[in-house]
Amino acid sequence: MLAATHAAFSTALYLGGAAVFEYPTEPIAWGLAILFSFMPDIDIPTSKVGRPLFFISVPIEKRFGHRTITHSLIGVGVLAALASPLYLLWPVGFWAILGGYWSHIQIDMANIRGVDLFWPSPLRVVMPGKVKYRLEVGSKAEMIVLCAMLVFCVGLYPMSNLGLRGGLHQILKDFDIAYGEFVKVQGLTWHTLELKAIDNLTLEHIECACPVxxxxxxxxxxxxxxTDLVRYYFPRFLAFMFKKFLALFSYRIRDILLLPAFKIYLRRFI
Incomplete structure (x- = not known):
């Protein structure tokens, strides 16, 4: 596959992992995932990493060939062993490196030749099974897949910041999800609850963005x-001034009866 295809696929896996496992998307970890998505092609001197590291790629190609040891579980294991000290210091970086490396192998399974995943066994792993559905390097089909992955990554980026539950929360407007999201971050950031509800003391309808x-x-x-009640007890001018005062300094904390029929969602309060 082309380097751009490997970069796009590693990005899709990185952002997808952030959405599912809810780890923060960090530019350095993201860059490592893309960088190591090129590394299995160190077994060919004409690749992006093979050219600057020709003194490594040439012997590997002569001894093992292309898409063999570096595209196998042995290659993944060697990389994991070399990067294992990073796991203790920065787990996200460790998994970004390993995930980026694996993304290369996985997308190469869609190549016509496939990969020797279980090297030194001659068994080749391909995906999908029928040759006509696999991709030739640089073909029109690969360009279509590349464009589709880029569009997918653009759509996936907001979800990676929200997490899977956060994304579902934005779609479903579910209070239980909003409650769970707030409990995880309470004390760290300010939030508001945008709601339509009924005050269980006065039975008045309330629609507001209330600080949580x-x-x-x-x-x-x-x-x-x-602040609306002050107009019933003061002349217009005094009521206006008093309302301004209350708008700056006064909050009334009320128990709110949340009706499940209303759409409620939590958003970051800035």
Whole structure:
């Protein structure tokens, strides 16, 4: 496969892993995943990594050939052993390196020849099984796959920052997911709860973006700004001034009865 295809596929796996396992997307780890997606091709001197490392790639090609030892489980194991000290210091970086390396092998299975995954066994692993569905290097089919992966990565990037649960939360507007997301990060960032609800004391309908103060008994405690009542007790000018004062300094904390029929979601409060 082309280097661009390997870079796109490693990016898709990295962002997909961030969405599923909810690790932070770090530029350095992302770059390592892309860099090591080129490394299995060190067994060919004309590759992106083979040219600068010709003193390594030439002997490997002469001794083992292309898509053999470096595209096998042995190659993955050797890399894991070499990178293992990094696991203790920076686990995300370790898995980015290993994941990027594996992404190269996995996408090369879609090549016509496949890879010798179980080298030194001559058994070749291909995906899919029928030759007509596999990709030739640099073919029009590979270009289509590359473009599709790039579009997929663009769409996957927001999901990688939200995580799988966060993405479902944005789609479903589910309060239970919002509650779980808040509990994980409470005390670290400010959040608001955008809701439509009914005050269980006055039965008035409430629609607001309320700052979340904390979690309590599978629910959220929010600060509800209340300034409308002052107009009933003050002359217009004094009411206006008093409302401005309350808008700056006064919050009333209320228990809110959250109705499941309403759409509720949590977003970062800036």
């Amino acid at each position: 103060l904390g979690a309590w008994q599978k629910g959220l405690i929010v600060a509800y700004r209340k």
